[in-house]
Amino acid sequence: MTRKLSTSEASALLAQTAIFGQLDPAALAGLASESTVRSYPRGQTVFHQGDPGDCLFVVAAGLLKVFTVSEQGDDLMLATLRPPDTFGELAIIDGGPRSASVEALEPTVLLAISHSAFTRLVRQYPSLQDAVLRSVAGLLRDVLERASDLVFLDLPGRVAKTILDLGDERGEASPEGIRVDVELTQEDLAALVGGSRSTVNQILHSFQQRGYVSLQGRTLVLKRPELLRRRAGG
Numbered sequence: 001m002t003r004k005l006s007t008s009e010a011s012a013l014l015a016q017t018a019i020f021g022q023l024d025p026a027a028l029a030g031l032a033s034e035s036t037v038r039s040y041p042r043g044q045t046v047f048h049q050g051d052p053g054d055c056l057f058v059v060a061a062g063l064l065k066v067f068t069v070s071e072q073g074d075d076l077m078l079a080t081l082r083p084p085d086t087f088g089e090l091a092i093i094d095g096g097p098r099s100a101s102v103e104a105l106e107p108t109v110l111l112a113i114s115h116s117a118f119t120r121l122v123r124q125y126p127s128l129q130d131a132v133l134r135s136v137a138g139l140l141r142d143v144l145e146r147a148s149d150l151v152f153l154d155l156p157g158r159v160a161k162t163i164l165d166l167g168d169e170r171g172e173a174s175p176e177g178i179r180v181d182v183e184l185t186q187e188d189l190a191a192l193v194g195g196s197r198s199t200v201n202q203i204l205h206s207f208q209q210r211g212y213v214s215l216q217g218r219t220l221v222l223k224r225p226e227l228l229r230r231r232a233g234g
Helices: 007-015 025-034 089-094 115-124 127-152 155-170 186-193 197-209 225-231
Strands: 002-004 036-040 045-047 055-061 064-069 075-081 101-104 108-114 172-174 177-181 213-216 219-222
Touching: 007 025, 007 055, 007 108, 025 108, 025 115, 055 089, 055 115, 064 186, 075 127, 075 186, 089 127, 108 115, 115 127, 127 155, 155 177, 155 186, 155 197, 155 219, 155 225, 186 197, 197 213
Parallel strands: none
Antiparallel strands: 002 036, 036 108, 045 101, 055 108, 064 075, 064 101, 172 177, 177 219, 213 219
């Protein structure tokens, strides 16, 4: 489903991003007037690896996963995205196909910015290209760190590091420990750490038995983060 964005909604969202936040209000309004919002239900793919890249996106609402698929059909999750993250920049830079797939993990709203609109804006504001390159460099650093973890950490270590990262990103302090509303399913978490759902489930229950965490439905309480950090090799 696609509809036109109001200028005020799109401008406010763009102003929050690392790429477009540097623009003046007039430039933001001009870009907003050319952008569209696309809505995706949970489970719908935004684009597949190998698709042509004709726009970049800003996350207005929801949660998405970036992943690649092996020849055997296994998913490897590279990153999760939430407001006001941007993605799809690489195809805008080099004109190549999408380097990974993106899927909505919950009902999601995206702001789509066409290649032509972005190119015209870069001619007016050359510093935008530097901002995009910094954004891509940040993603590359994250992917390289994840690749390093896959090589040097065992699966329990990767699970420990991942839930610690979730706690840093959106955890809330409580008398029990750091409470995290886990938006990922166990299948998603397994894809994120490069393991199977059943094995990751066993590891989480093992952490619970040892007193590292408490599992409360979709809420995870990090009771002993220092022990998790030690298990993650930190």
